[in-house]
Amino acid sequence: VPAKNYANIASSVSPxxxxxxxANEGGGDEDARSDATxxxxxxxxxxxxxxxxGIPHPDEIKAAQRAARAEARKKARLAAAMPDEEDxxxxxxxIMEDCGHxxxxxxxxxxxxxxxxxxxxxxxxxxxxLPSAEKDMCISNANKGMLGLLVYVSMMxxxxxxxxxxxxxxxxxxxxxCLAIDCVFSFLSCFAQGYGFFLFxxxxxxxxxxxxxxxxxxxxxxxxxxxxxxxHLSWLCMFWMFGGLYASFTAWGIIPHYGWGISLxxxxxxxxxxxxxxxxMFPAIIAxxxxxxxxxxxxxxxxxxxxxxxxxxxxxxxxxxxxAKGEPERVFTVSNITTPKxxxxxxxxxxxxxxTSFQRWTVRHTNLLKQVTAGLxxxxxxxxxxxxxxxSYHGLSVWFPDMIxxxxxxxxxxxxxxxxxxxxxxxxxxxxxxNQIHKEGExxxxxFMDIEIKSVKFEDSLFENCYFEDVRSTNTYFENCxxxxxxxxxxxxxEDSKFIDCRMENATFLHPKKGCHLNFQEENDIVxxxxxxxxxxxxxxxxxxxxxxxxxxxxxxxxxxxxxxxxVCTFLLLLSFSQGAVILFxxxxxxxxxxxWNGLEVITVEIYPSAKRCTAFGVLNGTCKLAAIIGSVIFxxxxxxxxxxxxxxxxxxxxxxxxxxxxxxxxREKILE
Numbered sequence: 001v002p003a004k005n006y007a008n009i010a011s012s013v014s015p016x017x018x019x020x021x022x023a024n025e026g027g028g029d030e031d032a033r034s035d036a037t038x039x040x041x042x043x044x045x046x047x048x049x050x051x052x053x054g055i056p057h058p059d060e061i062k063a064a065q066r067a068a069r070a071e072a073r074k075k076a077r078l079a080a081a082m083p084d085e086e087d088x089x090x091x092x093x094x095i096m097e098d099c100g101h102x103x104x105x106x107x108x109x110x111x112x113x114x115x116x117x118x119x120x121x122x123x124x125x126x127x128x129x130l131p132s133a134e135k136d137m138c139i140s141n142a143n144k145g146m147l148g149l150l151v152y153v154s155m156m157x158x159x160x161x162x163x164x165x166x167x168x169x170x171x172x173x174x175x176x177x178c179l180a181i182d183c184v185f186s187f188l189s190c191f192a193q194g195y196g197f198f199l200f201x202x203x204x205x206x207x208x209x210x211x212x213x214x215x216x217x218x219x220x221x222x223x224x225x226x227x228x229x230x231x232h233l234s235w236l237c238m239f240w241m242f243g244g245l246y247a248s249f250t251a252w253g254i255i256p257h258y259g260w261g262i263s264l265x266x267x268x269x270x271x272x273x274x275x276x277x278x279x280x281m282f283p284a285i286i287a288x289x290x291x292x293x294x295x296x297x298x299x300x301x302x303x304x305x306x307x308x309x310x311x312x313x314x315x316x317x318x319x320x321x322x323x324a325k326g327e328p329e330r331v332f333t334v335s336n337i338t339t340p341k342x343x344x345x346x347x348x349x350x351x352x353x354x355x356t357s358f359q360r361w362t363v364r365h366t367n368l369l370k371q372v373t374a375g376l377x378x379x380x381x382x383x384x385x386x387x388x389x390x391x392s393y394h395g396l397s398v399w400f401p402d403m404i405x406x407x408x409x410x411x412x413x414x415x416x417x418x419x420x421x422x423x424x425x426x427x428x429x430x431x432x433x434x435n436q437i438h439k440e441g442e443x444x445x446x447x448f449m450d451i452e453i454k455s456v457k458f459e460d461s462l463f464e465n466c467y468f469e470d471v472r473s474t475n476t477y478f479e480n481c482x483x484x485x486x487x488x489x490x491x492x493x494x495e496d497s498k499f500i501d502c503r504m505e506n507a508t509f510l511h512p513k514k515g516c517h518l519n520f521q522e523e524n525d526i527v528x529x530x531x532x533x534x535x536x537x538x539x540x541x542x543x544x545x546x547x548x549x550x551x552x553x554x555x556x557x558x559x560x561x562x563x564x565x566x567x568v569c570t571f572l573l574l575l576s577f578s579q580g581a582v583i584l585f586x587x588x589x590x591x592x593x594x595x596x597w598n599g600l601e602v603i604t605v606e607i608y609p610s611a612k613r614c615t616a617f618g619v620l621n622g623t624c625k626l627a628a629i630i631g632s633v634i635f636x637x638x639x640x641x642x643x644x645x646x647x648x649x650x651x652x653x654x655x656x657x658x659x660x661x662x663x664x665x666x667x668r669e670k671i672l673e
C-alpha cells in the first residue's frame with residue numbers, strides 16, 4: 001500500500017481530543033490527558049536538582065542529540081538537493097526515544113528470547129536423537145544422515161519463505177505461525193513409528209522454526225532506540241546459547257534412561273528419545289503463549305499505511321514504560337507522523353490504479369524483486385561473511401563430536417581381544433562377551449544363556465549342538481560360519497540380520513526378537529552430551545563481552561576481530577591428540593566465534609530498510625543454512641582420514657570472512673531506515 005503524504009495518526013485525534021471525548025462520556029482516559037502538565041503538583045515544577053551542579057537534564061541531552069542528527073541530515077539534504085523535510089526514520093527514532101526503554105521492551109525481550117531459544121534447541125535435537133532414532137527404526141546405513149540433512153534443508157526453506165512473508169503479513173503474525181507449525185509437527189514426530197512419517201514431521205517442524213531467527217531480530221529491533229539497539233540485540237543472542245544448554249542438559253538427563261520410556265504393546269513404543277523431543281517443545285510453547293499478548297511492530301504498520309494502529313501501539317509502549325518507572329503523568333504527545341511519498345510510490349500508485357490486475361501484480365512483485373536484489377548487491381560482502389562464518393562454524397560443530405567418537409572407537413578397537421582356533425566344548429557362557437574377534441573357532445554342546453554380546457564377531461567358526469537363550473546383542477555378527485543343530489530361543493540373533501554368508505544345517509529360531517533394539521549405554525555416550533553442554537556454556541563470555549562492547553567499539557571490529565581470532569584458534573586443533581584436547585579447543589573456538597555471530601545479526605538488521613528487512617535477513621539466514629549443509633557434509637567426510645584439510649578449510653573461510661567484514665558499512669550511529 002503506498003504511503004500517505006501526511007498521515008494523521010488516529011484520524012488526527014490528539015491526546016486533548018481524547019480527553020475531551022472521554023469526559024463527555026463520563027469516564028476519563030488516564031492515558032490521554034488534555035495537557036502534559038495535568039496531574040502534576042506545584043512541587044513537581046521545582047527546578048531540576050542537578051542544575052545546581054551543572055549536570056544537564058536527560059531530556060536536554062536527548063534534545064541535543066536529536067538536534068545534532070537533524071542538522072547533519074539537513075546538510076546531507078542540501079548537498080544532495082533534496083527537499084528539507086524530516087523523514088519517517090528520523091521521526092520514528094524520536095518517538096522511540098520519548099517512549100523510553102523499560103518494562104515493555106524487557107517483556108518482549110523474554111518472549112522473543114524464548115522463541116530464539118526454541119530455534120537453538122532444534123539445532124541440537126537432531127544430533128541427540130539421531131543415534132537412537134535410526135537404531136530404533138531399523139534404518140539402513142544408506143539412509144543414515146538423511147534426517148539431519150532434511151532438517152537443515154527445511155530450515156533453509158523456512159528462512160526464505162517466512163522472511164519474505166513477514167514483510168507482507170507482519171512480524172508478530174508470521175512468528176506465531178512459525179512457532180505453531182513447529183509445536184504441532186514436533187508433537188506429531190514424538191509418536192511417529194515409521195521413519196518416513198518421522199522424516200516428514202521433522203521436515204515440517206524445521207520449516208516452521210527456520211523462520212524464527214529473521215523475524216525475532218527484526219521484530220525486537222523495531223522497538224529499540226538507536227543507542228540501545230546494539231547492546232540489547234546482543235543480549236537477545238544469549239538465548240540461542242540457553243537453547244543449547246537446555247537441549248544438552250535435558251538430553252543428558254532423559255535419553256540414556258530406558259526405564260523412562262512408555263510401551264503400549266509390542267508394536268507401539270515411546271522410548272526416551274521421543275520424550276526428549278516432547279520436552280524440547282517447552283520454549284516454543286512459552287514463546288507462542290507470550291506472543292498472544294504482544295502487539296505487532298508499529299514500524300511495520302507505518303510502512304504499510306496503517307497509522308492508527310501504529311499510534312495505538314506506540315502509546316501503549318510509552319505508557320507501559322513510564323508507568324513502570326513511576327511517572328504515570330507523562331503524556332504521549334505525538335499526534336501525527338509525516339511520511340513523504342517517493343517517486344517510486346507515485347509510480348506504483350499510478351500503475352495500481354490504471355493497469356490490469358496482472359499489470360498491478362507484475363509491478364508490485366517486480367518492485368519487490370528489485371528491492372531485494374539491490375539490497376543483496378549492496379550487502380554482497382555481508383552475504384559472503386555470513387556464508388564463510390556458517391561454513392566453518394557448523395562444519396567444525398559436526399567435526400568436534402564426530403572426532404571424539406572416532407577417538408573413542410580407535411581406543412576401543414585397540415583393546416579388542418582376538419581368539420584364534422579355540423575349541424570350547426560343553427561350556428556354559430553365563431558372562432557377557434565384549435569387544436572380541438573369534439576366528440576359526442569350534443563350539444560344541446555349549447550354552448549361551450542370559451548374556452549380552454557386544455561388539456563381537458565370529459568368523460569361519462563352527463557352532464554344533466549349541467543353545468542360545470535370552471541373548472542380547474549389539475554390533476555382533478557371524479560371518480562365514482557353520483551352524484548345525486543349534487537352537488536360538490528368545491534372542492535378537494535372527495537369520496536375516498546377524499548371519500552373513502553362513503551355512504545353516506537344522507538351525508531353529510524360536511520366539512526371535514525381530515526388529516532393532518536400542519542399547520542405551522551404547523547409543524548414548526554421556527561424553528557427547530557433556531561436550532555439547534560445555535561448548536554452549538563456553539559462549540557465555542563471548543556473549544557478554546560482545547553485548548557490552550557492541551556499541552562502544554562497533555559492529556565491524558566485533559565481527560572482523562572475532563572471526564580472525566577464531567581462525568587462529570583453529571590452528572590449535574592440530575594439537576588435538578586426545579579427547580580432552582578436542583573438548584578444550586572446541587570450547588575456545590566457540591568462545592571466540594560467538595561475538596561474530598552477534599555482530600552479524602545486529603548489522604543485518606541495521607543495514608536494510610524496514611520494507612525489506614525480514615526478506616533480506618531471511619535470504620542471508622537461508623544462505624547460512626546452505627553453508628551449514630555444505631560444511632557438515634564436507635567436514636564429516638574427513639573424520640578418520642585427516643584433520644589437516646578440515647582445519648585448513650575452516651581457517652581459510654574464517655580469515656577471508658574476517659577480512660571482508662572490515663569492508664562492511666558502520667551502522668553504529670545509523671537510524672533504522
